[in-house]
Amino acid sequence: MHIDILTLFPEMFPGPFQTGIFQRAVDRKLVSLSIHNIRDYTHDRHATADDYPYGGGAGMVMKPEPIFEAVEAIKSGMPEAGEAGPPPVILLSPQGRLFSQSIANELSKHGHLILICGHYEGVDERVGQHLATDEISIGDYVLSGGELAAMVVVDAMARLIPGVLGSPISPLDDSHVSGLLEYPQYTRPPEYRGWSVPEVLLSGNHAQINRWRRQQAILRTSQRRPELLAAANLSPEESQLVKTFINDKTTNHVPRAM
Numbered sequence: 001m002h003i004d005i006l007t008l009f010p011e012m013f014p015g016p017f018q019t020g021i022f023q024r025a026v027d028r029k030l031v032s033l034s035i036h037n038i039r040d041y042t043h044d045r046h047a048t049a050d051d052y053p054y055g056g057g058a059g060m061v062m063k064p065e066p067i068f069e070a071v072e073a074i075k076s077g078m079p080e081a082g083e084a085g086p087p088p089v090i091l092l093s094p095q096g097r098l099f100s101q102s103i104a105n106e107l108s109k110h111g112h113l114i115l116i117c118g119h120y121e122g123v124d125e126r127v128g129q130h131l132a133t134d135e136i137s138i139g140d141y142v143l144s145g146g147e148l149a150a151m152v153v154v155d156a157m158a159r160l161i162p163g164v165l166g167s168p169i170s171p172l173d174d175s176h177v178s179g180l181l182e183y184p185q186y187t188r189p190p191e192y193r194g195w196s197v198p199e200v201l202l203s204g205n206h207a208q209i210n211r212w213r214r215q216q217a218i219l220r221t222s223q224r225r226p227e228l229l230a231a232a233n234l235s236p237e238e239s240q241l242v243k244t245f246i247n248d249k250t251t252n253h254v255p256r257a258m
């Protein structure tokens, strides 16, 4: 997959993409990343990328011309899109559709993505209307720019590209993939400061371990994010289990170190 990111702050990149799983994916030629400075597509001496909002009001608005020209230059430099069609052009903005694991999964299937990082008070509406094919928000809060949002989207998406993670089954248990939060994980030592690893995990009985993990995922989701359960495809027995959890005060708390 090739990813193009358009930004007014190219110095923020490659940042997190220079380490860990992403860097390994780049080394293995599964992913490539190009960062484009939107100012390189301006034509005046001052490289003006923003201007006052029509109608007045605080702040500046990003001009449409350099953004359109940057996207057009990227598209004209790539081979014919072929069967896959043109790449999605994603505007990061607090007004977009809310990012989720299923959107990450959907994006990971493309061969090419173009991301536009907004800034200032916003981006001229014509970018969202006539250039972007998608608009994504990473949450109901306002960042000072779309760069961190682009990093979040690319990070969550890239690890789902086949081959990027070592084992093809490892993303399957992630929180949110099954609609549930992930079960608790432990490693050695088996006892630490008097806190023991649950016996079942040491048993070597994989059927029992899988049953325990599924129950823990359901318990944890019902404690922390009960609104997720409605879409989580629980069996009738599991739905019954949730009712038991809710009625049982001893399981009905979120463990937290104080």
Ligand code: ADE
Pocket: 092, 093, 094, 118, 136, 137, 138, 139, 140, 141, 142, 143, 144, 145, 146, 149
């Ligand atoms: N730009 C500013 N805030 C944002 C958000 N919450 N998501 C995506 N892009 C943004």
